[in-house]
Amino acid sequence: xxxxxxxxxxxxxxxxxxxxxxxxxxxxxxxxxxxxxxxxxxxxxxxxxxxxxxxxxxxxxxxxxxxxxxxxxxxxxxxxxxxxxxxxxxxxxxxxxxxxxxxxxxxxxxxxxxxxxxxxxxxxxxxx
Numbered sequence: 001x002x003x004x005x006x007x008x009x010x011x012x013x014x015x016x017x018x019x020x021x022x023x024x025x026x027x028x029x030x031x032x033x034x035x036x037x038x039x040x041x042x043x044x045x046x047x048x049x050x051x052x053x054x055x056x057x058x059x060x061x062x063x064x065x066x067x068x069x070x071x072x073x074x075x076x077x078x079x080x081x082x083x084x085x086x087x088x089x090x091x092x093x094x095x096x097x098x099x100x101x102x103x104x105x106x107x108x109x110x111x112x113x114x115x116x117x118x119x120x121x122x123x124x125x126x127x128x
Contacts, residue, residue, distance in 0.1 A: 002099045004044050010107055011042070018042065031115065035122040038115070049102060051110055052094040053118055054086060057125070061089025074121060080110045081117045093118055 008027055011018045021028040027042040043050045059067070063085070071083040071091065080095040095110040 002044065002049065002102060007042055007044060007049065007107075010104060014108070014111070016040075033115065033119050035119045035126075038118050040114075044099070047099055049097045049099055049107070050094060051097070051107075051114060052092050053114060054092045055088075055090040056083070056093040056118060056121075057091040059090055061085075063089070063091070067091075074117070078113065078117060081113045093121075 004025060004027065008018050011027070011029060016029045016031065018027040018029040020026070021041060023041075023043065025044050029040045029042070030037045031040055038053045038056075041050075041052045041054055043052070063071075075082045080097075081093055082095070084092055084094060086092045093114055095114055097106055097110055
């Protein structure tokens, strides 16, 4: 069975510095990139590991129709990483992985896709 300690060890092996978050069963790490730092959360439940960048973008519950369409187009082209709105109406980027047969490779692929998507879309939103 996958444990939070095992997730922490896997992240540290990849050069991350996770810390316990306020929510039970959750780790937090900030990952710096050229496009800015991204706040990652790693929540482990019995059946799922949820990796999220929260928030990816603050919109205070008032996203434009164009932004919502853009999110859907990006989601269509991604395998693991998906954009969504959180309970505050801000945009999050998340990947949900079933823990039943989760491999280190799958965790790595999800992290890579989250980071690549976050960097690419931040650049696009800024018009770089």
